Amino acid sequence: MMDKLYMGIDLGGTNVRAGLVAKGQLLSSASVRIAELRTEGEVIDQICALIGSIGLEDVSGIGIGVPSIVDPVKGIVYDTVNIPSWKEVHLKAILEERFGVPVAINNDANCFALGEQRHGSARGFSTIVGVTIGTGLGAGIVIEGRLFNGTNCGAGEVGNIPYLGSTIEGYASGQYFTTFHGQSGESLLDLALKDDAGALAIFEEYGLHLGKALLTIIYAYDPEMIVLGGSVRQSYPFFEKSMWRALQTSVFPHALAGLRVECSRLKDIALIGAASLVE
Numbered sequence: 001m002m003d004k005l006y007m008g009i010d011l012g013g014t015n016v017r018a019g020l021v022a023k024g025q026l027l028s029s030a031s032v033r034i035a036e037l038r039t040e041g042e043v044i045d046q047i048c049a050l051i052g053s054i055g056l057e058d059v060s061g062i063g064i065g066v067p068s069i070v071d072p073v074k075g076i077v078y079d080t081v082n083i084p085s086w087k088e089v090h091l092k093a094i095l096e097e098r099f100g101v102p103v104a105i106n107n108d109a110n111c112f113a114l115g116e117q118r119h120g121s122a123r124g125f126s127t128i129v130g131v132t133i134g135t136g137l138g139a140g141i142v143i144e145g146r147l148f149n150g151t152n153c154g155a156g157e158v159g160n161i162p163y164l165g166s167t168i169e170g171y172a173s174g175q176y177f178t179t180f181h182g183q184s185g186e187s188l189l190d191l192a193l194k195d196d197a198g199a200l201a202i203f204e205e206y207g208l209h210l211g212k213a214l215l216t217i218i219y220a221y222d223p224e225m226i227v228l229g230g231s232v233r234q235s236y237p238f239f240e241k242s243m244w245r246a247l248q249t250s251v252f253p254h255a256l257a258g259l260r261v262e263c264s265r266l267k268d269i270a271l272i273g274a275a276s277l278v279e
Contacts, residue, residue, distance in 0.1 A: 007051065008275030009064040010108065013082030018050050019268065020059070021275035024119030026268040030054055040085045048098055061102040061278030062095060065111035065270060070153045075105045104277035107153055108132070108270065113140025114147050115273025116227045120266045125224045129156070129217050130264075133230040137173040137213070141221055158216055163209075172213035174232055176206055189235045200238060207239030211246020214261070218247075222255060229264040236263050 003022040010017045012034075019029030032050050034043055051062070067081040075092020095103045106114075113122075113130030122128040122142075130140045139156035141148040148155050159169030169175060177185045181202055191199035214226060228236065243261075250256055266272060 004060050004279075005058050006275040006278050007054065007056065007059050007062045008111075008271035008273070009047070009051075009062065010111075010270035010274055011047070011064060011066045011080070011083075013067060016047055016050060017271060018047075018054055019271040019275075020054060021272055024115075024272055024276075026271055028054065029268070029271060034083065038083075038085060040087075040089060043083060043085065044089070044091070044094060048095070051095075051099065056099055056101060059101060061104065062099070063111070063274040063277030064091065064095075064103065064105045065108035065274040065277075066091075066105060067108050070105050070107055072104070072106050072149055072153055075103060077105060102278055106147070106149070106274075106277055107138070107140070108274075109138030109156060110140035110147055110149065110153070111273035111277065112229050112264075112269055113142050113156075113227070113273070114276045115266065115269045116229075116264060117142040117145070118276045118279070119272055120269060121227050121262045121264060122225045125260075127221070127223050128225045128227060129221055129223045130227045130229060131214070131217070133173055133210075133228060133232040135174050137169040139217060141223075143221070158213065158220075161216060163212075168213045168216065171209040172206075176209065177202065185232055185235060189238070192235065192238045203235055203238035204242045207242030208246045210239060211243040211249075214243070215247060215250055218250065218255060218259070219252075224258065225260040225262070227262055227264055229269065233263040 006021050008021050015031050015033050017031040020027045066077050069078045077089045077091050080086035092103045109132045116122045116130050117128050126145045128142050132138045137159035141156050161168045174185045188199045
């Protein structure tokens with residue numbers, strides 16, 4: 001018997017990527033660039049054309065991750081990052097009418113967490129948090145094997161919590177490097193790989209801030225595991241020790257005894273996680 005086939009779609013700020021997934025493995029994918037000033041309907045047509053180019057033969061459902069707030073029950077997408085025309089898009093209804101298969105939509109950080117719990121580093125753990133760290137900081141929560149959205153699909157938005165006169169995101173994402181040190185995380189990584197003392201000190205300080213951000217997550221959700229994703233995780237060896245030093249300041253040290261923190265190892269987690277919405 002053939003394994004069930006699903007389509008995962010990752011709607012980024014500038015590109016939309018789609019792929020066929022079976023048993024947590026990406027079989028094929030394609031992508032298209034989205035013009036920033038396209039109308040709502042034009043972007044939808046681009047997505048539909050991409051779906052059509054891959055094909056839906058034997059596909060049991062479509063899962064979509066978007067960088068925005070979502071009504072996951074009705075499948076309505078609100079105020080999508082970097083697509084100004086998408087203010088309130090009834091995407092689930094539109095795609096189900098066009099393609100005749102079930103469609104599920106959720107926030108991209110939630111898709112990341114679900115994909116990691118079902119098929120990635122957190123497989124076998126029931127309560128986990130997936131933290132995406134790039135130009136921003138987002139988190140998805142899986143509690144007892146089920147994705148936890150919150151009332152408005154906003155659970156896990158810890159990046160917006162006030163911190164040191166700014167927000168957690170301002171200190172624990174890639175924004176920290178550009179705002180406080182005038183360099184990108186990528187350029188600092190290149191320097192750190194050459195044992196540059198200044199870059200190494202910056203990553204050590206960053207790890208302290210990230211550790212405090214993770215403490216907030218631990219106090220709120222008490223997970224078995226935290227999985228780090230996004231571009232900043234590439235620098236993990238340079239901030240891992242200071243991150244753990246910050247974690248050790250927890251007022252509940254027993255909660256840290258079995259906690260695991262790992263970086264995502266799945267290259268295509270965005271598509272695999274989105275497909276997990278309809279498994």
